[in-house]
Amino acid sequence: MPHSTIPSLEEIMRKRNFIATGFFMLMALSAFSEAQAEHVTLKIAHFLSPLAPAQTDVLVPWCETLTAESQGRITCQFYPSMQLGGTPAQLVNQVEHGVADVVWTAPGYSSGRFPRIEAMELPFMITDATTGSRAVWEYAQTLAAEDFQSMKVLAVFSDGGTLFDTARTEIKSLDDIKGMKLRVPTRLAAQTVTAMGGLPISMPAGQVTEAIAKGVVDGALGSWEALHQTKLDEVTRFHTTPPAGGRMVVTTVLGLFMNKDVYARMSPELQAVIDRNSGTPLVERFAQVWENAGADARKAALARGNKISALAPEEYEAIVKSTRPVEDAWIKETDAKGLDGAALAKAARDIAEKYSKK
Numbered sequence: 001m002p003h004s005t006i007p008s009l010e011e012i013m014r015k016r017n018f019i020a021t022g023f024f025m026l027m028a029l030s031a032f033s034e035a036q037a038e039h040v041t042l043k044i045a046h047f048l049s050p051l052a053p054a055q056t057d058v059l060v061p062w063c064e065t066l067t068a069e070s071q072g073r074i075t076c077q078f079y080p081s082m083q084l085g086g087t088p089a090q091l092v093n094q095v096e097h098g099v100a101d102v103v104w105t106a107p108g109y110s111s112g113r114f115p116r117i118e119a120m121e122l123p124f125m126i127t128d129a130t131t132g133s134r135a136v137w138e139y140a141q142t143l144a145a146e147d148f149q150s151m152k153v154l155a156v157f158s159d160g161g162t163l164f165d166t167a168r169t170e171i172k173s174l175d176d177i178k179g180m181k182l183r184v185p186t187r188l189a190a191q192t193v194t195a196m197g198g199l200p201i202s203m204p205a206g207q208v209t210e211a212i213a214k215g216v217v218d219g220a221l222g223s224w225e226a227l228h229q230t231k232l233d234e235v236t237r238f239h240t241t242p243p244a245g246g247r248m249v250v251t252t253v254l255g256l257f258m259n260k261d262v263y264a265r266m267s268p269e270l271q272a273v274i275d276r277n278s279g280t281p282l283v284e285r286f287a288q289v290w291e292n293a294g295a296d297a298r299k300a301a302l303a304r305g306n307k308i309s310a311l312a313p314e315e316y317e318a319i320v321k322s323t324r325p326v327e328d329a330w331i332k333e334t335d336a337k338g339l340d341g342a343a344l345a346k347a348a349r350d351i352a353e354k355y356s357k358k
Contacts, residue, residue: 107147129225133290165220181217209234209235225289
């Protein structure tokens, strides 16, 4: 019978340590492999062209940051110009139902879906993209959060506010607006034009330039940042703004929204990448790009020989006064939905005023 040797306690401990070390290394490698295997490609849809500053100067750099900070585990695929089908008004439905993972859109395009944030689109609310976006973001977080419960909110902000862009008639007074056919971006903008005596025409942003060129409409309520990218400056000659310090005619609230399930399926690590690159930093990024694009658009319009003029203060006040029934009607309508319309409108104006003084 062969002689057997009983292992020493030291040998037993060495073997146990070896096995334990191997086990933990295997677990660590497994966890590392799983983390490395996690990859998310975000389908991002919006209604403007791939050359729009929203994509080239905000969303593309944003995605590059997500990719870098996630070590390549988050990437993006863009679907501009409604390439996933549908209309701009359907972008909210697309992100809710997972057709797109992220959408950049205007909540106001989905009429009636977002009653609280609409207060920020009442006439003569903001003065510029920077202060307006900061005001809209605060309002969205504090008073309109319930509007966006079906989506993961990445940013909510404003455009730079709209001015009058017209082809043949320079707007100098309220009388000049009467009977004028003007393209409008939202339903409150339509009510505002009606209150001023104009004829509002609703159509997608991409169709406005052709409509003006063909004489279907006389002009548009347009924002500076969109003027050059949509070639609106090529078919209009006059750009009428409020006087110095005045508020823009109407505002379009914009937002970047994510499908909640897509976000929920991400690991906490990747969620953290999304979170730290969203919210206030993203709002500020959009605002700065809007300001830059607006400045470029003004230069381009002047270079084409277009005329940029400000309303005389007394004419501006007459126009503002003519639109006050719009807010009164909105308050009644909002009250009928079980909300306090007066309180929401006042809060919107108070927040806008607070930021306009900063």
